[in-house]
Every structure is written in C-alpha cells, then in structure tokens.
Amino acid sequence: MIRATSIIRREAVDEDLIVDMITLDHGDRYRRRIVLHADGGTALLLDLDKLDVLEDGDAIRLDSGWLVQVRAAPEKLIEVRTDDSLDLLTLAWHIGNRHVSAEIARDAIYLAYDHVLLDMLQGLGARTEIVERPFRPVRGAYHHHEQGGHSHHHSHGHSHG
Template sequence: MIRATSIIRREAVDQDRIVDVITLDHGDRHRRRILLNADGGTAFLLDLDKADVLEDGDAVLLDSGWLVEVKAAPERLVEIRTDDSLDLLTLAWHIGNRHVPAEITREAIYIGYDHVLVDMLVGLGARVEIVERPFRPVRGAYHHHEHGGHHHGHGHG
C-alpha cells in the first residue's frame, strides 16, 4: 500500500510532482490516519504522526516522492451577513460561544448548515443564505504548525 506521511503546504507544493488530486470536505481534511482514494484512482494510506488539517491547495507526499493535491469539496454552508461590521462581530461572538467551526471573511461568516443556528442568527438580525462552497474555517487558537505557534498555560474546563 502506498503511504503518505507528510503534508506539503500549498506555498511549497511543486506542481510538477502532482500525480493526482483528492477532493475532501472539511471533516475529511482533518485526519491522522485513513485509507483514501484520490479522484484519479490513486489509493493510499494517509499516515501522519499526529492529526492535522489538510488545507485547500496543500499536497500529501507519497512514499514514492510524488504528490497528491488536496482540494476542498463544496459543502452546504450558511452564509451570514449584516449591514454593520459591529453586528457581524457580535454574531461571530455568538457562533464562537457555541464552539462552531467558522470561516470569517471581511463581508461574511460561513458555518456548516444547522437549522437551530440559522434560527438563532436570524433572531439576532443576521441575513442568512444557504450556499454550496468549500469550507475553510479558521484554525483554532491552540493549533500550531511545526514552524510556529505557541503554548499557553491555562486549561479549558
């Protein structure tokens, strides 16, 4: 079985070494070990030392030296907008208080579809629309790459 044991981040991917592409939703892009079949038929075992997030445009390095590029699959999301940036920040706080993964842009917030959250957001004055697009949520504050990040000294109980 072909193994992939490391992630090459999008900015370091050598396009000439890509032999296949794998399209994964947000949940499937956060893995440590799983058997995967790329879109073109390449079967491989993703076997990382620790769980990590495969971002759109990253690649996994096969033990053959070739790369399989990662594409974020379109997903059913809730697009959240307001006319006022302070209102959007307040909605972001409410979403974060529920520990819901969120993608934050200057104009909108995107979350996975959940009718209970949609009702809450509409009740708080948000304009919501159901959209299909790749989901790229903000990584958690306690996630760090091998190249950086920090540790903190308090717990979350």
C-alpha cells in the same frame, strides 16, 4: 497500499510531482490516519505523526515522492451577513460561544449548515443564505503551539445554560 506520511503546504508544492488530485470536505481534511481514494483512483493510507489540517492546494507526499494535491470540496454552508460590522462581530461572538467552526471573511461568516444555528442567527437579525462552496474555517487559537509539539490545555470556566 501506498503510504503518505507528510503534508506539503500549498506554497511549496512542486506541480511537476503531482500524480493525482483528491477532493475532500472539511471533516476529511482534518485527519491523522485514514485510507483515502484520490479522484484519479490512487488509493493511499494517510499516516501522519499527529492530527493536522489539509488545506485547499496542499499536497500529500506519497512514499514514492510523488504528490496527491488536495482540493476542498464544496459543502452546504450558512453565509451570515449584516449591514453593520459591529452587528457582525456580535454574531461572531454568539457563534464562538457555541464552539462551532467558522470561516471569517471581511463582510461575512460561513458555518457548516445546521438548522438550529440558522434559526438562532435569523432570530438575532442576521441576513443568512444557504450557499455551496468549500469550507475553510479558522484554525484554533492554539494551533500554532500544537504544531511546535506542545499545547496549552485549559478549561473555559463558563457554562452554556
């Protein structure tokens, strides 16, 4: 099986080296080791040194040097909006307190669909809509440290009662 051991970020992708595309949802874009099947039929073993996120437009470098470009698959999401930016920030706090992945836009927050979160957000006065689009959540605050080979472990010291 063809192995892929590195990720080429979107800005550095050489279009001439792309031999296939692969469409992945958010969960499958956050991997270290997995067998994948690209849209055009290329089977490959993604075998990274450490867990990483494949972003829309990135490419996976095959052992041969060729690239398989990554596309973010559309997913069922909750779009959260309010009429007031302070209200949206308050909703972001509530979402963060539940430790769920979120994509933050200037005037909206996007979350993976969950009926419990949907009910909570509507109860807090959010305007919500179910949409289907690629999910690009914000990476964790310590992501850049992990990329450098070390991480900062901590405990939250609070409860979710």
